[in-house]
Every structure is written in structure tokens, then in C-alpha cells.
Amino acid sequence: MRKPLIAANWKMNKTVGEAEAFLRDFIPLITEVEDTDIVIAPPFTALSAVSSLLKGSPIQLSAQNMFYEEKGAYTGEIAPGMLTDLCCTHVLLGHSERRQYFRETDEILNKKVKAARAHGLTAIFCIGESLGEREAGETFAVLQRELEEGLKAIGPEGIVIAYEPIWAIGTGKTATTGQVQEAHRFIREKLSALYGNEASSMRILYGGSVTPENIDALMECADVDGALVGGASLKPDSFARLVRFRR
Ligand code: PEP
Secondary structure (H helix, E strand, O other): OOOOEEEEEOOOOOOHHHHHHHHHHHHHHHOOOOOOEEEEEOOHHHHHHHHHHHOOOOOEEEEOOOOOOOOOOOOOOOOHHHHHHOOOOEEEEOOHHHHHHOOOOHHHHHHHHHHHHHOOOEEEEEEOOOHHHHHOOOHHHHHHHHHHHHOOOOOOOOEEEEEOOHHHOOOOOOOOHHHHHHHHHHHHHHHHHHHHHHHHHOOEEEEOOOOOOOHHHHHOOOOOOEEEEOHHHOOHHHHHHHHOOOO
8 A cells, every 4th residue: 555645845935934834824734634644845945944843743844956965065055964954854856847947867866866865865756748748759758768767776765756747837737637647557667667566665646737626536546646736735725635635
């Protein structure tokens, strides 16, 4: 049995005060949720404050990115050890916005995933095709390449995959449940080729315009084990409804 995981990616949103206000409203809404893992990824500037407020709650803390080196002359970067120091348990890696705007390649991401695992951080590793790639029939080839290159020489422990079709992120265009299940089944098959039986216990999240209106149907898909959510995770009521999805 794979325990569902619902993760919030706040991207470049929320000051420290706004993050604290969110948690004051959100935590009481999810007190009885036990059968779903909840992860929140605030911006770096709010990690410390959020970490303090999450103490004693079941919610786990994630960063949205990190560098792969331990320390040194890398102005503006954040090391894995700095995240564990703040009690982060997860880190998002390979988000399409990082790949697209910051030129993060499969090779760089492979180093980042390795560094995250070396520090005991669970990597929420994002993969997904652009609209052009989907229309050109390249979806599966892209997913296969991103998986094989990004996870090269890395074991299955502490890896969560997030399938995020780029054309569905922040656009209000959710993939259909048929498209989602087809991609997730393909990813599960590729994970089986890489990791054998262990692939059956790996979680594959869907991301791309997930909302309180579509979460229940998405969670019905056999290979969907949770969601990575941007826009709809910014309001406490909305994110609480996602965490309390109904299957
Ligand atoms: C994301 O940022 O990972 C994401 C899926 O965003 P949204 O839910 O807003 O589409």
C-alpha cells in the first residue's frame, strides 16, 4: 500500500508573516488527517519560521530547490545541509520552472538528487512534457529520458516522482484522468525496469492545475499516489480540501 502524499509548492509566494498566518489557519483544519502525508514547500526565506510552527504537527517541510555542493563560493545558492539544519525532510528537484528558466539539465538534476539522498532528504523529482512535445508524440520519450538521466546511479529509497505536464502547470488546463493514468502507468513501468519490485512501493504524484474540484477524480487513478499543487495550495481552505480528498 502506498500512503498518499499531498504537497504544496508555494513557489515565489508568501512573506514570513503570510506563511505564519496560513499555518495558523491550516493546521487546525487537518488535525484528524492520519492516512495522508502532507508536505509544504515554502520559499527559502520562510523555511525557518515555518519549521518552527510545524514542530509537533504531522506536516513535513520541503525546500523548492537546492544546490549539490556542500559549501563554498556559490553566491546565492543553498546547500543540502542547510536544509536539514532547518528540519527539512524533502526537496523539490527538477520542477519545470527550474528546468526552463534556470536551465537545469538532466545532468545537474542527477547531481542534485544524489546530494539530496546523501543528506537523507526525500527528493520529489519532477518530470513532464511540454505541449509541443506532447503534440509531437514525444511524451513517453521525454519521461523516459528525464527518469533515466535524472535518477542515474540512484536507488529507489527516498525518491518520489511528480508527473507534471508543463502545459497543465498554472494554466487551469488539467490533464484528463485518462492522460494522467496513462503517463503514471508508463512511469511505473520505467521505474520497474530501473528498480524491479521496489517500484511498486514508489509514490508517483500528479501536478498541474489540481484543485478541490478535480482532486477526487485524479486520486481515483490506480497509479496516482498524491498531488503536487501550486496555486490551489496557497489558501488554507483549498489546501485542506485537497489533503482531505475523497476516494
Ligand atoms: C506546480 O507548481 O508544481 C504546479 C503544479 O502548479 P499549479 O498547481 O498551479 O498548476
